[in-house]
Amino acid sequence: MDVTVFSDVEQLSRSAADYITRVAREAIAARNRFSLALSGGSTPKKLYGLLATEPYRSQIDWSKVEIFWSDERNVPPDDAESNYRMANEVMLSKLPIPDEHIHRMPAEQADRDAASLAHAHEIQRVLGTEGTPRFDLIQLGMGPEGHTASLFPHQPSLHEQQRLIMPVSVPKPPPDRLTFTPPLLNAAAHVLFLVTGAEKDDAVKAVLEGPYQPDEYPAQIVRPTNGEVSWMLDTAAAEKLSKQK
Numbered sequence: 001m002d003v004t005v006f007s008d009v010e011q012l013s014r015s016a017a018d019y020i021t022r023v024a025r026e027a028i029a030a031r032n033r034f035s036l037a038l039s040g041g042s043t044p045k046k047l048y049g050l051l052a053t054e055p056y057r058s059q060i061d062w063s064k065v066e067i068f069w070s071d072e073r074n075v076p077p078d079d080a081e082s083n084y085r086m087a088n089e090v091m092l093s094k095l096p097i098p099d100e101h102i103h104r105m106p107a108e109q110a111d112r113d114a115a116s117l118a119h120a121h122e123i124q125r126v127l128g129t130e131g132t133p134r135f136d137l138i139q140l141g142m143g144p145e146g147h148t149a150s151l152f153p154h155q156p157s158l159h160e161q162q163r164l165i166m167p168v169s170v171p172k173p174p175p176d177r178l179t180f181t182p183p184l185l186n187a188a189a190h191v192l193f194l195v196t197g198a199e200k201d202d203a204v205k206a207v208l209e210g211p212y213q214p215d216e217y218p219a220q221i222v223r224p225t226n227g228e229v230s231w232m233l234d235t236a237a238a239e240k241l242s243k244q245k
């Protein structure tokens with residue numbers, strides 16, 4: 001696991017954009033496709049804006065990029081709480097990505113089990129049906145209580161082993177969501193956590209330096225079986241870490 005601490009969100013976001021650009025170029029060179037799952041929340045907003053502008057924009061062949069989300073809230077796509085809406089406004093609408101390569105998670109559908117299953121099939125259609133689908137890169141955030149994607153402490157979703165996507169009801173509004181499950185997260189080739197802010201310093205310390213307690217700190221579940229995990233933190237989020245990063 002690689003942990004890097006940055007002085008501010010600008011530096012962190014530039015390093016994340018460099019990292020995504022490198023992984024994208026390698027994936028496109030190797031497989032003619034780059035599959036990227038985005039997080040929600042506000043932390044990646046700066047990063048998404050950077051990817052849509054130079055010098056990053058022209059370094060990636062966006063026609064080869066397939067975009068998914070690691071979780072989504074039960075709101076329409078134009079709602080202020082929609083994870084899709086933020087990424088679309090800041091990044092996707094400004095890039096030459098074919099519409100059919102933008103795979104919004106349909107969390108607002110009434111039958112959430114059916115929506116989860118249909119979206120899992122969509123992931124398999126794009127990434128392949130052999131074994132658990134392997135994203136080239138899943139970008140994640142983490143909440144102050146250690147949740148990631150929409151895997152929250154002490155929820156049954158933390159123990160899901162069969163489904164790729166599942167509906168959850170979580171303690172943070174909006175409560176009803178769809179989320180990637182542990183097996184899908186842990187099949188990724190690369191996972192990039194972006195975590196900023198002093199309110200997350202205890203969770204960062206517990207996840208990175210504490211005992212393995214995934215029911216308390218779901219972000220600890222993310223340990224890809226054959227992939228690399230990178231954490232990019234700002235100094236406020238890293239404040240309580242004992243080791244020099």
Ligand SMILES: O=C1O[C@H](COP(=O)(O)O)[C@@H](O)[C@H](O)[C@H]1O
Pocket residue numbers: 039040041042043044071072083140141142143148149150172
């Ligand atoms: O609810 C969510 O929160 C996490 C963390 O968001 P942040 O704004 O604190 O970075 C996010 O990663 C997740 O996708 C989102 O749905």
